[in-house]
Amino acid sequence: MLVIDEIVNDETAVSAPEKWQVGIDLGTADIQTVVVDGDGEPIAAFLDWADVVRDGVVVDYVGACRLVREQLAKVERKLGVTVERAVTSYPPGTDPRISINVVESAGIEVSDVVDEPCSVAALLEITDGAVVDVGGGTTGTAIIAEGQLVASEDEPSGGRHVSLTIAGGLGVSIEEAEQHKRCSQDDPMVAAMAKPVVEKMADIVAGHIQAHQPSNIYLTGGGTLIAGFSDVFRRAFPHITIVELSKALYLTPLAIASYGLSGKGDK
Template sequence: MKMDYLAQTNQNLIIIDEIVNDETPITAPNNVHIGIDLGTADIQTVVIDDQGVPIAAFLDWADVVRDGVVVDYAGACRIVRSQLQKVQNKLGIEPKEAITSYPPGTDPRISINVVESAGVVVSHVIDEPCSVAALLHIDNGAVVDVGGGTTGTAVIENGKLVLSLDEPSGGRHVSLTIAGGLGVDMAEAELCKRRSHEDPVIAAMARPVIEKMSDIVATHIVDHQPEAIYLTGGGTLIKGFADIFRQTFPKIEIVELSRALYLTPLAIASYGLTLQGEE
């Protein structure tokens, strides 16, 4: 059953990759679920239908959040408002409600305030790794969410969340290392990081930061025995990321997904289906 959820999620992530930032109008289904993810490196909005299939997705690279805190409130609000307008234009419906998320240990009201500034009601808010755990129906495992600024870990045992922690180490710290090593600015370092699969030098520079992230997760789960660790977040796309985690956790299955950059916003939107099923 676990593989069924993984396979379906991988398929939906591929769909998002195909439709992201496509504004071509379509006929909207009767019910939609909107998830908004305020990340350190990007802001994403994903819309799914009642079957969980993505029908719209928008992504803007943005430097408006640092370590789970909005540092450019006006900029974050502007991007969310713009993405919701694109949703309205594409689907022909006015968004009324949305679900959003927050890094573990931060104040969820920060995300809520940004999203509601765009004129929609936040129906629910969930911490980022827990949204992924719900999407994948994890009974015993850990979700590691590596965003731009933080590494979050959620541990699930017997289907229940028992631990959710966050530490300030993420993709931005990799970029800082690259910027220092190459003598370039952060914008260029970000582009280099995204090319890590093409450049072994970049991958080698990122390795110590990834090892630190794996050490953080090891500390998080020291009193637990997850069957598997599920990797999510754009930070996990750096070349060699999963291999380093496999070296750190040789007895734990390390699970990668096809387009991890979109996994959290998909999970946030899909949380609406979980809530619907509970009604």
Template sequence: MKTQDAISLTNERLLAIDAIVNDDSAIDVSGPLYLGVDLGTADIQTLVLDQSGAPVAAFLDWADVVRDGVVVDYVGACRIVREQLAKAEARLGQLPTHAVTSYPPGTDPQISINVVESAGIEVSKVIDEPSSVAMLLKMEHGAVVDVGGGTTGTAIIEAGKVIRSLDEPSGGRHVSLTIAGGLGIEVAEAELKKRQGDDPMIAPLAKPVLEKMADIVAEHIQGHQPKALYLTGGGTLVAGFTQVFRKQFPELEVVAFSKALYLTPLAIASYGLQQPGDL
């Protein structure tokens, strides 16, 4: 499958996730199921795919239990994962015994593994977040930019191989703090305004933080020549994000996804379907 075909299929599946997220009504499924758990800075997501890679269950909880790749509320993270897995099992009537999880580049993957396995699920595979997206999109050349709640990660792909994966502490939470300061409101309210994106003040307030993220990515790709940047993570949905990156990188194609909040969880779960030798 070529990258453009993979992008089209991915967009279809992102829309499918959006249609079923947090729906615990029972459905009939058959065949093998593939489970992915994404412990993000702003949210925790559990996604189950069928054997074709189509989403059949998806659950998301906004949570402040992870910061910069470190679980700061271990008990809370474990509780949310257990609850999401229980909802997935109720919806599907079954649950895989193994899961895939992920971690920000440069952090300890064992942290995510411990949280998932606390729920009685064995972690069979673990992968850093931007690399999982690169594999999902079948990339030959380019860079994945993964902006979560606390970090900006970049995976550089050359000749179908992930050759570099880096992460820096600047993400959606930093945008929320800037909005809160600029509008004189609480951070929780700023977070809601950021997600809604309909306040015309959000883009100008967020712009300096987004420009800093672009600078981070510019440092990450220095010395390499990616043909395109692929944006993932809820942080990339902040008003003005894509425009800032297209201005910073006029020589590159900047590929955005409308439901990018679900892209990394989809990539993580899809990694369970990968065969040896696949990108």
């Protein structure tokens, strides 16, 4: 996990290990393909910022299919392999076939499909707590108790909603607002604009966990990188430990790929 941000979009050829697994994450703000070796270490990763999925629904099917094919072609060139199968994911509460159809359009088999926060919980071996995955369009929560999935829910509110708020506040395009959002750590005004949207996300999570009250909430997904995100959650949940996960932007696709190592997605 420590090296994944160093190899993103690096097409330098390397030798493929004996065992490897591909994971494909169709996000609202980006599409990512990650390959891990048999020990779960990332060996290839490709990311394209794209507006092809909204609130768990593919709104640009042709564009999504094209990006997946292009990323898989890069994987094959980098590793000198032929990709025949991959694991993919879906936001909780949406139809897994949406993601499956896009991946299968690239001519490969979907060996397994998992909801996004559950994949992160499995990777981190979380046995008790709530994993909150904030993507570009949705906020998903997986509640784990005694090693078992208790509930998994998802609602439309994510990084894109922050971008829309920034675009309105600054009077700029959504594309320029995205750039401001990614620099929110350096701009207190942008962080202040984002705060009400993050508070809405906290309200969503409060509804998700109301019947369970976990002792820990684990934050992941690119949406959690917004300045002040964890502080809002700490104020909203003063009696729950808020855990910020490193490499949040890449953690979900890494978890998706790793999910296949012990399941049907084995290479």
